Amino acid sequence: MRTGSLFSGLGLGAVVVLGLAAWIVLPWPVALVLALAFAGWMLGTRSGRQAASVTRVGVSTLPQRVGASSVVVVGIAGVVAVLVALLAMAEGYRQTVASTGDERTAIVLRGGSGAEVLSVLSRETVVTIAQAPQVARNADNVPLASAELVVAASLTRRGPQAEDGSVQLRGVDPIAWEVRPRMRIIEGRALQSGRRELVVGRGARQQFAGLEPGGEIRLGPDRWRVVGVFESGDAMESEIWGDAGIVATTYRRGSSRNSLTARLTGPEAFDAFESAIRDDPRLEVEVEPTADYFARQSETMTTVLRVIGIVVGSIMAIGAVFGALNTMFATVASRAREIATLRAIGFRGLPVVVAVMLETMLLAAIGGVLGGLLSWLIFNGYTASTLAGGVGQLTFQFQVTPALLWNGLKWALAIGFVGGLFPAVRAARLPVTTALRAA
Numbered sequence: 001m002r003t004g005s006l007f008s009g010l011g012l013g014a015v016v017v018l019g020l021a022a023w024i025v026l027p028w029p030v031a032l033v034l035a036l037a038f039a040g041w042m043l044g045t046r047s048g049r050q051a052a053s054v055t056r057v058g059v060s061t062l063p064q065r066v067g068a069s070s071v072v073v074v075g076i077a078g079v080v081a082v083l084v085a086l087l088a089m090a091e092g093y094r095q096t097v098a099s100t101g102d103e104r105t106a107i108v109l110r111g112g113s114g115a116e117v118l119s120v121l122s123r124e125t126v127v128t129i130a131q132a133p134q135v136a137r138n139a140d141n142v143p144l145a146s147a148e149l150v151v152a153a154s155l156t157r158r159g160p161q162a163e164d165g166s167v168q169l170r171g172v173d174p175i176a177w178e179v180r181p182r183m184r185i186i187e188g189r190a191l192q193s194g195r196r197e198l199v200v201g202r203g204a205r206q207q208f209a210g211l212e213p214g215g216e217i218r219l220g221p222d223r224w225r226v227v228g229v230f231e232s233g234d235a236m237e238s239e240i241w242g243d244a245g246i247v248a249t250t251y252r253r254g255s256s257r258n259s260l261t262a263r264l265t266g267p268e269a270f271d272a273f274e275s276a277i278r279d280d281p282r283l284e285v286e287v288e289p290t291a292d293y294f295a296r297q298s299e300t301m302t303t304v305l306r307v308i309g310i311v312v313g314s315i316m317a318i319g320a321v322f323g324a325l326n327t328m329f330a331t332v333a334s335r336a337r338e339i340a341t342l343r344a345i346g347f348r349g350l351p352v353v354v355a356v357m358l359e360t361m362l363l364a365a366i367g368g369v370l371g372g373l374l375s376w377l378i379f380n381g382y383t384a385s386t387l388a389g390g391v392g393q394l395t396f397q398f399q400v401t402p403a404l405l406w407n408g409l410k411w412a413l414a415i416g417f418v419g420g421l422f423p424a425v426r427a428a429r430l431p432v433t434t435a436l437r438a439a
Contacts, residue, residue: 020414053351082309088401092384103270117152121147128280138175149169169241184230188227
């Protein structure tokens with residue numbers, strides 16, 4: 001008998017693990033179909049109608065057990081709120097970085113460098129690439145190719161502690177604004193070539209002190225004047241921009257540049273542009289669409305943030321499962337006579353299992369909705385910053401998307417499923433005579 005119970009328990013555990021794995025990746029249309037099928041079973045079968053009757057009785061007694069029920073709801077709400085918040089941070093970071101590029105611009109780096117800060121392009125290389133026929137030109141017939149410097153500058157962060165932080169300083173020429181038409185000045189004016197002037201991103205101004213138009217900051221051995229603030233809706237807002245020649249002189253970079261961003265005649269021109277660069281024996285560079293480049297730059301940090309969210313959520317979920325188990329075992333024990341009576345008058349074990357499960361899942365759903373709502377109210381649009389590529393702070397906003405809210409609800413229902421399954425099975429297996437005597 002004990003061996004049979006052991007194998008039965010192991011089998012139930014295996015079903016739970018497989019079921020949870022399938023549930024976590026389940027898309028909402030499939031979940032809706034399963035819910036409709038379950039509703040049809042409850043309405044169209046004798047066992048389903050019995051389960052519905054027992055469920056109504058159990059749900060009607062929830063106000064009498066509000067203290068115990070709130071343990072389940074609050075515990076699951078906490079799990080979902082934390083999980084969704086952490087995943088919203090990863091999603092916000094990913095969207096901010098990935099939205100920086102587009103399919104019509106390409107970035108050129110030294111071969112094998114992988115990132116702007118690791119790349120060095122000579123002046124001859126820059127001039128050669130800018131003359132490629134696939135590079136678009138403006139009304140003055142100037143190639144829309146921006147050779148740029150990227151360096152890490154130290155500034156004082158805003159806040160009571162006034163700590164130093166790293167900001168990405170980008171040295172550009174005037175053509176950079178035409179290459180990136182989404183960039184626009186929202187305060188002050190654009191910088192002028194040949195002067196120690198800066199325009200700062202809106203996100204950088206939020207993170208660092210002294211970046212108000214009209215102010216001065218020290219970069220390297222020199223003082224620079226802030227003349228304007230720009231916005232772009234992407235990762236560029238975390239940077240500060242200065243004249244490329246002055247930046248190169250300040251940081252002793254000579255005529256070299258880190259990267260070249262070119263606006264092509266169209267998205268379809270990229271293949272020809274790449275072939276022309278690859279076939280030129282003078283060039284040892286690699287090129288890719290800026291959309292692909294910035295998406296690749298976000299992959300590592302996004303993965304780290306998602307893993308942290310899942311690990312933290314899993315640890316909290318284990319605690320919530322034990323809370324649900326304790327609550328539902330106590331509920332089953334308090335209703336032992338009621339369940340035994342139902343079994344004695346002809347109710348099968350399956351309706352009892354389903355009824356206890358539905359009661360737990362209802363509490364879990366309430367907790368999931370509450371946790372998702374709290375996360376959306378508190379964190380959606382919340383501004384944060386982190387290091388990006390080891391160069392400077394990247395400012396981004398948490399993004400609580402419908403997909404994340406759906407994932408949070410799935411986690412809540414999974415916790416409710418595990419927390420209610422074993423008490424439900426115990427209630428269905430409890431011998432009628434034993435239950436009546438114990439009651």
